[in-house]
Amino acid sequence: VDNQVRYILATDCGSTTTKAILIEKIGSEFHQTHRGEAPTTVEAPVDDVTVGVINAITEVQELAGRKLLENNQIIKPQTNDEGVDLYIS
Secondary structure, eight states: OOTTOOEEEEEEEOSSEEEEEEEEEETTEEEEEEEEEEEOOOSTTTOOHHHHHHHHHHHHHHHHTOBOEETTEEOOSOBTTBOOSEEEO
16 A cells, blocks of 8 residues: 555445445554444445445544535545545445
8 A cells, every 4th residue: 555545434235234444544554443334335226335335434523523515426536634645345
């Protein structure tokens, strides 16, 4: 991983639950620091998997006290106290 990467956000959309984790570089190592979950929203009535993703990320954002979303978009690249360097799903 690039030396400039400090924050990584990852999501996983399961059949019932969407999970999001925040991974932070602390010293020279990466650690999972926060985890959020939300119901997966791929089926009716929502029919939009991104709603569950945004909800899971919002939970991580609240737990971490770090702004990760702006207008339901992931903030990239990160600045001092907002956003992430990488997003993987």
